[in-house]
Amino acid sequence: xxxxxxxxxxxxxxxxxxxxxxxxxxxxxxxxxxxxxxxxxxxxxxxxxxxxxxxxxxxxxxxxxxxxxxxxxxxxxxxxxxxxxxxxxxxxxxxxxxxxxxxxxxxxxxxxxxxxxxxxxxxxxxxxxxxxxxxxxxxxxxxxxxxxxxxxxxxxxxxxxxxxxxxxxxxxxxxxxxxxxxxxxxxxxxxxxxxxxxxxxxxxxxxxxxxxxxxxxxxxxxxxxxxxxxxxxxxxxxxxxxxxxxxxxxxxxxxxxxxxxxxxxxxxxxxxxxxxxxxxxxxxxxxxxxxxxxxxxxxxxxxxxxxxxxxxxxxxxxxxxxxxxxxxxxxxxxxxxxxxxxxxxxxxxxxxxxxxxxxxxxxxxxxxxxxxxxxxxxxxxxxxxxxxxxxxxxxxxxxxxxxxxxxxxxxxxxx
Amino acid sequence: xxxxxxxxxxxxxxxxxxxxxxxxxxxxxxxxxxxxxxxxxxxxxxxxxxxxxxxxxxxxxxxxxxxxxxxxxxxxxxxxxxxxxxxxxxxxxxxxxxxxxxxxxxxxxxxxxxxxxxxxxxxxxxxxxxxxxxxxxxxxxxxxxxxxxxxxxxxxxxxxxxxxxxxxxxxxxxxxxxxxxxxxxxxxxxxxxxxxxxxxxxxxxxxxxxxxxxxxxxxxxxxxxxxxxxxxxxxxxxxxxxxxxxxxxxxxxxxxxxxxxxxxxxxxxxxxxxxxxxxxxxxxxxxxxxxxxxxxxxxxxxxxxxxxxxxxxxxxxxxxxxxxxxxxxxxxxxxxxxxxxxxxxxxxxxxxxxxxxxxxxxxxxxxxxxxxxxxxxxxxxxxxxxxxxxxxxxxxxxxxxxxxxxxxxxxxxxx
Numbered sequence: 001x002x003x004x005x006x007x008x009x010x011x012x013x014x015x016x017x018x019x020x021x022x023x024x025x026x027x028x029x030x031x032x033x034x035x036x037x038x039x040x041x042x043x044x045x046x047x048x049x050x051x052x053x054x055x056x057x058x059x060x061x062x063x064x065x066x067x068x069x070x071x072x073x074x075x076x077x078x079x080x081x082x083x084x085x086x087x088x089x090x091x092x093x094x095x096x097x098x099x100x101x102x103x104x105x106x107x108x109x110x111x112x113x114x115x116x117x118x119x120x121x122x123x124x125x126x127x128x129x130x131x132x133x134x135x136x137x138x139x140x141x142x143x144x145x146x147x148x149x150x151x152x153x154x155x156x157x158x159x160x161x162x163x164x165x166x167x168x169x170x171x172x173x174x175x176x177x178x179x180x181x182x183x184x185x186x187x188x189x190x191x192x193x194x195x196x197x198x199x200x201x202x203x204x205x206x207x208x209x210x211x212x213x214x215x216x217x218x219x220x221x222x223x224x225x226x227x228x229x230x231x232x233x234x235x236x237x238x239x240x241x242x243x244x245x246x247x248x249x250x251x252x253x254x255x256x257x258x259x260x261x262x263x264x265x266x267x268x269x270x271x272x273x274x275x276x277x278x279x280x281x282x283x284x285x286x287x288x289x290x291x292x293x294x295x296x297x298x299x300x301x302x303x304x305x306x307x308x309x310x311x312x313x314x315x316x317x318x319x320x321x322x323x324x325x326x327x328x329x330x331x332x333x334x335x336x337x338x339x340x341x342x343x344x345x346x347x348x349x350x351x352x353x354x355x356x357x358x359x360x361x362x363x364x365x366x367x368x369x370x371x372x373x374x375x376x377x378x379x380x381x382x383x384x385x386x387x388x389x390x391x392x393x394x395x396x397x398x399x400x401x402x403x404x405x406x407x408x409x410x411x412x413x414x415x
Numbered sequence: 416x417x418x419x420x421x422x423x424x425x426x427x428x429x430x431x432x433x434x435x436x437x438x439x440x441x442x443x444x445x446x447x448x449x450x451x452x453x454x455x456x457x458x459x460x461x462x463x464x465x466x467x468x469x470x471x472x473x474x475x476x477x478x479x480x481x482x483x484x485x486x487x488x489x490x491x492x493x494x495x496x497x498x499x500x501x502x503x504x505x506x507x508x509x510x511x512x513x514x515x516x517x518x519x520x521x522x523x524x525x526x527x528x529x530x531x532x533x534x535x536x537x538x539x540x541x542x543x544x545x546x547x548x549x550x551x552x553x554x555x556x557x558x559x560x561x562x563x564x565x566x567x568x569x570x571x572x573x574x575x576x577x578x579x580x581x582x583x584x585x586x587x588x589x590x591x592x593x594x595x596x597x598x599x600x601x602x603x604x605x606x607x608x609x610x611x612x613x614x615x616x617x618x619x620x621x622x623x624x625x626x627x628x629x630x631x632x633x634x635x636x637x638x639x640x641x642x643x644x645x646x647x648x649x650x651x652x653x654x655x656x657x658x659x660x661x662x663x664x665x666x667x668x669x670x671x672x673x674x675x676x677x678x679x680x681x682x683x684x685x686x687x688x689x690x691x692x693x694x695x696x697x698x699x700x701x702x703x704x705x706x707x708x709x710x711x712x713x714x715x716x717x718x719x720x721x722x723x724x725x726x727x728x729x730x731x732x733x734x735x736x737x738x739x740x741x742x743x744x745x746x747x748x749x750x751x752x753x754x755x756x757x758x759x760x761x762x763x764x765x766x767x768x769x770x771x772x773x774x775x776x777x778x779x780x781x782x783x784x785x786x787x788x789x790x791x792x793x794x795x796x797x798x799x800x801x802x803x804x805x806x807x808x809x810x811x812x813x814x815x816x817x818x819x820x821x822x823x824x825x826x827x828x829x830x
Contacts, residue, residue: 015631017455019446020638024437026460031434040432042467045441045458052457059474074608074632110803117609135807157632159810216435278700278721284707285693285700288721292699295775295808303727305720306693306703311761312718316731346726360710393710 004039005177008060012053012072012081013156016045025070025154025161032165036174037181037229038066048072053084057151065149066173068165071156073121073138081153082141086125089143089151093123096130103137131168133160140164148176180231184242185257187264188249189221189406196222199248208233211241219395220402221261224249254409261405262290262297268412269300269350274378276408277348278304279317279338281329281355282372287401302347307338317341317353330355330367332375332384339375339382350412352376352404356389358396370396374404376411383411419454419644420592423475427468427487427496428571431460440485440576447580451589452596452644453481463487468499472566480564481588483580486571488536488553496568497556501540504558504566508538511545518552546583548575555579563591595646599657600672602679603664604636604821611637614663623648626656634810635817636676639664669824676820677705677712683827684715684765689793691823692763693719694732694753696744696770697787702816717762722753732756732768745770745782747790747799754790754797765793765827767819771804773811785811789819791826798826 009029015021026043033040041063046052053069060067072081086093099122104114121137124130131140133155141153152169154161188196193215197204204213210230216223226245228238246253254264269276278288288304291297305316310329313319319337327333338353356372363369370389377383387403389396424444430436441458448455456478461467468484475482487496501508514537519529536552539545546555548570556568567584569576603611608630612619619628625645631638641660643653661668669679684691693703703719706712720731725744728734734752742748753768771787778784785804792798802818804811 014629017445017458018449019442019444019455020449020629020631020640022439022442023458027434027437029434030432034433034435040434041462043432043438043460047456074630112607113610115609115613117612135805135810159807163807214435280700282707283704284712285695285703285719285721286707288700289698289704289812292697292701292721292723292773293809293812297699298723301723303721303723303731304700305731306700306707306718308707308713308716308718309762315761316718316720346730347724394708397704397708 004037004179005065005173006063007033007038007040007066007068008064009033009040009043010053010056010060010067010069011043011045011156012048012069013045014048016071017047025156025158028158028162029068029070029165032170035183036170036177037179038173038177048080050080050084050087053081054088057085057088061145061149065177066152067150068152068154068169070154070161073153073155082123082125085141085143085151085153089125089127091126093125096122096124099124099130099139106137131164133164134167135163136160140168142169142172150176180229182228182233182238183257184226184238184245186224186246186249186253187221187255187257187259187261188224188252189254189261189402190252190410191222193217193222196224196249196252200224200245203244203248207241208237213245219398220406221254222252223257251415254406260294261402261409262294265405265409265412266291266294266297266300268409272412274300274349274412275347276301277342277345277351279342279351279353280304280306281308281313281338281353282358283354283356283397283401283404284308284358286397287352287354287404290401290405302345305342305345313338313341318344328367330357330371330373332373332386335373335375336382336384339377339384343377343379343382350376350378350408351382352408354400354404356396356400358393358400360393372396372400374400374407376404376408378411383407419452419596420480420588421478422448422453422455422481422483423479424448424455424458425468425471425475425482425484426458426460426571427463427484428460429463431486432462440571440573443573443577444483444485444580447585449596449598451585451592453588453592463495465495465499465502468496469503472500472503476560476564480592482564482566483584484566484568485576488568488570497538497540500556500558500566500568504540504542506541508540511537511539514539514545514554521552546579548579549582550578551575555583557584557587565591595644597643597648597653598672599641599653599660601639601661601664601668602636602670602672602674602676603639603667604669604676604817605667605825606637608632608637611639611664611667615639615660618659618663622656623652628660634813635821636669637667638672666830669821675709676817676824677709680820680824680827681706681709681712681715683824687827689715689764689827690762691716692757692760692766694757694766694768695719695721696723696728696753696768697773698769698771698812698816698819699723699773701812702767702769702819705816705820717760720757720760728753728756733759743782745772745786745788747788747801750788750790751797751799754792754799758792758794758797765791765823766797767791767823769815769819771811771815773808773815774806775808787811787815789815789822791819791823793826798822 129142211228307313359369375384544557626643722728757766774784790799
């Protein structure tokens with residue numbers, strides 16, 4: 001289509017309006033639309049009320065190509081999205097036996113009773129195309145409106161919504177709305193926006209008018225996105241720009257769009273045939289969680305020890321009580337003995353150890369909250385670095401974990 | 416005033432619509448409004464466009480008592496909120512010398528040059544009452560509309576917005592709108608929305624017209640909120656309703672508003688003077704992360720072992736190779752030996768062990784993806800249960816972790 005696709009996002013639910021729930025669904029959808037070159041014209045959170053939903057749909061329909069609603073599809077009686085859409089479309093609800101069979105099939109092995117509330121989930125407004133939900137009981141819904149307009153209704157449970165959007169909705173939208181937009185994203189770690197932009201500044205100035213760079217910082221990494229909107233721009237030129245951008249920041253690139261640091265490190269460990277062990281104190285298992293969140297991580301991860309108490313550090317990692325008494329649990333000496341301890345465990349080739357003061361309490365003038373020691377290496381050599389992070393406990397845990405992943409990645413690459 | 420105050424929240428900014436910024440401002444405002452008993456009727460994110468802003472203001476004005484906009488007050492040229500409000504009100508902009516003097520006074524000590532962009536910040540739509548901003552250059556704005564309606568415009572910088580809302584706006588609103596709203600929230604775990612609503616259904620039908628129940632499901636737990644809006648309802652009656660609701664679902668209640676399951680378990684461990692150890696396989700450290708995410712958890716958590724490989728299960732938890740060979744890593748026998756292994760570690764009084772098939776691969780007909788064994792107990796007695804969860808790896812990890820927390824909580828309480 002000629003004009004950019006105009007999209008409206010509607011999140012339905014009193015829990016959003018009364019501040020009980022932070023609406024991250026529309027945030028995810030807005031990011032996804034932008035990556036496709038779709039234009040999000042409005043994001044509206046409205047109550048679980050038939051009139052409010054119907055009014056909103058009528059009001060945005062004239063200027064919308066695509067309307068996406070999330071929420072209000074659960075079995076409890078305050079969920080009213082389907083009735084509202086039926087009223088908006090002027091159609092009846094019908095009972096869908098296949099959905100009842102599917103839900104019963106899901107519940108049987110888990111001995112969950114099929115109730116009247118669940119039966120309500122099997123009614124749908126007419127003319128719907130159901131989008132199969134592999135992660136929950138409520139299917140997504142798709143309606144064709146006049147002028148190729150589309151109305152889509154997705155459940156509010158974030159992981160179900162994301163699954164339906166990515167696997168069911170997006171392929172259909174892409175088939176209908178082609179975009180002249182080209183994106184290229186580099187995943188970087190080990191430095192911030194400011195350093196990256198200073199490296200790219202001169203080159204950025206000379207970009208074609210239709211191209212731009214976006215810096216998208218996230219915890220412990222920055223996504224660098226090159227976007228070119230001109231369909232006329234030759235592919236060869238776009239490829240050249242990609243190569244130039246990557247070269248300028250090559251020291252910090254760990255992958256391309258979508259790749260996470262744990263994935264990048266996992267691929268590297270697989271490639272080098274090395275196996276990882278972890279010794280965590282202040283990160284308390286979060287680093288291990290990042291690693292094991294990746295399917296197939298058992299191929300390169302043996303396991304870890306969360307040595308939260310000094311007794312665990314001594315008994316399981318062999319940290320000497322002298323070291324703990326002399327230098328403290330948060331010290332170069334302790335964190336090195338921790339990594340050496342995990343490297344002694346069966347099958348462990350490379351290791352990471354982390355010990356620090358996550359906060360909010362436990363800081364001292366010499367070791368303020370946010371002081372974190374990280375050790376990494378293999379049986380031959382181990383290294384330790386000290387970092388001072390923020391005042392927020394969870395941020396310190398997350399920063400330290402991502403920071404340590406990048407340290408080991410560079411160690412494995414000899415950088 | 417008789418009716419509850421109707422409020423609309425408008426966040427202005429392209430960065431929200433294109434997914435570069437998660438709008439947490441309206442979330443904060445919605446929470447604050449709810450605490451006051453104000454009714455948020457809509458939360459709308461709209462672009463930095465004069466027409467879009469004027470249209471939205473005109474559209475909601477008839478049903479609004481209070482309209483709050485955030486964003487679009489900065490010095491950069493895409494910030495157009497003030498011009499749009501002037502157009503909506505049909506008034507001119509005027510230059511406010513005191514604001515220029517104030518900004519120059521702020522900049523002088525920091526040697527920041529006063530630019531033309533900053534000068535733009537000194538123009539305001541007529542009839543405005545300026546709300547002094549102690550944390551930034553852009554003051555908040557307040558306009559009286561007909562019928563006691565109010566239009567409020569705040570900067571988008573979260574800490575400036577919060578300061579102006581809390582210290583400048585809220586006192587004025589409270590003086591004008593008194594609330595009669597009462598809330599009571601129960602935190603439940605161990606069952607879903609459907610079972611809870613079936614337990615409460617009959618009682619819910621008999622609630623006073625001014626009272627209602629909301630089911631707010633989250634991973635592994637459901638928040639149950641009772642809301643009563645009638646100021647005439649006697650406090651004793653409200654207390655009775657609270658007690659009735661809690662009694663009907665008592666088997667699933669682990670706390671009140673805001674308490675998380677890891678916090679509830681932590682409080683229980685502190686109270687009983689018991690210390691926790693964890694042995695995780697498929698959850699890969701996530702359970703340990705949940706526990707250590709709580710400040711002060713070192714008082715009742717010694718540590719854990721992430722035994723991802725069988726070698727780790729044998730070496731660190733003492734699981735026998737016979738057991739692993741005969742019954743497999745995902746079995747009652749293995750998970751019981753895992754929990755017994757962690758209970759042998761220094762200072763550990765109670766333990767949880769988890770072993771399962773998180774997926775997406777590794778399933779078999781007898782042990783499909785989502786099959787998870789959880790063992791828990793103390794040195795005297797250990798118990799094991801098998802659960803069948805979903806097809807999603809991360810969900811299985813998260814469900815299993817929360818499920819196991821609730822199992823240990825009930826064990827400690829002898830439930």
